[in-house]
Amino acid sequence: MxxxxxxxxxxxxxxxxxxxxxxxxxxxxxxxxxxxxxxxxxxxxxxxxxNLSEAKFVLLFLLHQLPDGLSPHELADRAGVTRATVTGLLDGLERDGFLGRQQSKDDRRKVLVRLSPKGKEAARALFDTHTRWIASLFAGFDESDRQTLSALIQRAWRNTDGGRKAVRTKAASEITQ
Amino acid sequence: MxxxxxxxxxxxxxxxxxxxxxxxxxxxxxxxxxxxxxxxxxxxxxxxxxNLSEAKFVLLFLLHQLPDGLSPHELADRAGVTRATVTGLLDGLERDGFLGRQQSKDDRRKVLVRLSPKGKEAARALFDTHTRWIASLFAGFDESDRQTLSALIQRAWRNTDGGRKAVRTKAASEITQ
DNA sequence: GGCATATAGTATGGCGCCTAATCATAAGTC
DNA sequence: GACTTATGATTAGGCGCCATACTATATGCC
Structure with missing residues (x-):
C-alpha cells in the first residue's frame, strides 16, 4: 500500500x-x-x-452560474487560465454541443458564450455528483482533523514562492493601513 | 493570503x-x-x-544512478510514464546534449541511453539543490508534524480510486498468506 | 525451418496548457 | 478626422503527457 x-x-x-x-x-x-x-x-x-476535462467542466460550471452569458476574457480570468487556452476549450465545448458563441452587438470585438440546453443540463447534473465525490474523499474527517490538515498545508504553502509572495503582500498592506 | x-x-x-x-x-x-x-x-x-522539465529531470536522475546506461523501456517503468512519452523526452534531452542513444549489440530492438558529460554534470549538480529545495518546503516541521500530516494524507488517499484498489490488493494478499 | 506471439522503440494524433504574434475594434488624444 | 494605444479573440507553435497503431526484432512451439 x-x-x-x-x-x-x-x-x-x-x-x-x-x-x-x-x-x-x-x-x-x-x-x-x-x-x-x-x-x-x-x-x-x-x-x-x-467528453469533459477538468478545465472544460470549470467553464461549464462558470457559465452555469451566469445565465446571461460571459465573454471568453472573463471566463479566462475566473478559471485562472489564459485567453488562448479558453479559445481552445471553447472550441471543444462548442463542437460537442455544450455551448454556442455569438458576436456581441455593442462591442464587435466581444463574443458572448452561452450554454446550450445540453450544456445547462450537464452543468446541473455534474455539479452535484462532482462536489459530492470530492467531499467523500475526506469522509470520516471531523472538524479537528480538517483544521489540523488545513493548518499544516498552509504552513508548507507559505514556503512556496507563491506563498512567500502572498505573505509579503499581506505584510505590506498591513503597514499601509 | x-x-x-x-x-x-x-x-x-x-x-x-x-x-x-x-x-x-x-x-x-x-x-x-x-x-x-x-x-x-x-x-x-x-x-x-x-532547459529541463520535471519529467526530463527524473530521466536524468535515473540515468545518473545507473552509469551503464538504460533502455527507454526501463526508463519508462521507473519514471512511471509510457514508453511513447519517454521517446519524446529523450528526443529533447538528446537534442540538448544531455545524453546519447546507441543501438544494443545483442538485441537489435534495444537502445542504450547514456548520459553525456554535460548530462552527468547537470544530474549531479541539480540533485542536491533540488532535494534541498524540496526539503525546505517543510522547514519548521518536527517529527510530530510530519507524522500528523502524513497520516491525514494517507487517510484521504485511501478514499481515492487508487487508494481503494491498493487497500483491496493488500487485503487479498493478507488472506492468501 | 516456419509461424504465432511477445517485446522494443517510435510515429501519429489528441488534449491541455503556455507564450508570442496577429487582426479587428474601441477609446483617448491631438 | 487621424494617430496611438488598449483591448478582445484568435492563430501558430511548442511542451508534456497520453493512447493507438505501426515496424523491427526476438522467442517459443510445432
Missing part, C-alpha cells in the same frame, strides 16, 4: 543512500503530490465519459 | 449558496491541490533555466 509514485521512490532512495538527513521531508512532499495526483486522475476519469 | 485558486473559490461559492454542508471538505481538498500545484510550479520554474 504505497502511496508514492515510482519516480519519487527512486529519488528518496538516492537521498537515503547519500545520507541526506532530509528524506523525511522529501517523503512528506511527495505524499502531498501523490494525493493531489490521485485526485486529479479520479476527477479526469469521472468526467471523461461526458 | 488566499491559498485557493480562482476556479475553486467559485465552486465553493456555489456550494455554499446551495447550502451544501460539505463545503469544509471541498475547501480542504482544494487546499491540498493548491499546495501541490504551487510546488509543481516552483519546480518547473527552477528547472526551466536548464
Amino acid at each position: 504505497e502511496i508514492l509514485e515510482q519516480k519519487h521512490l527512486a529519488l528518496i532512495d538516492e537521498a537515503e543512500r547519500r545520507g541526506d538527513g532530509a528524506t523525511a521531508n522529501l517523503r512528506l512532499c511527495f505524499e502531498v503530490i501523490a494525493l493531489a495526483a490521485a485526485i486529479d486522475r479520479d476527477c479526469a476519469a469521472r468526467l471523461a465519459p461526458h | 488566499e491559498i485557493l485558486e480562482q476556479k475553486h473559490l467559485a465552486l465553493i461559492d456555489e456550494a455554499e449558496r446551495r447550502g451544501d454542508g460539505a463545503t469544509a471538505n471541498l475547501r480542504l481538498c482544494f487546499e491540498v491541490i493548491a499546495l501541490a500545484a504551487a510546488i509543481d510550479r516552483d519546480c518547473a520554474a527552477r528547472l526551466a533555466p536548464h
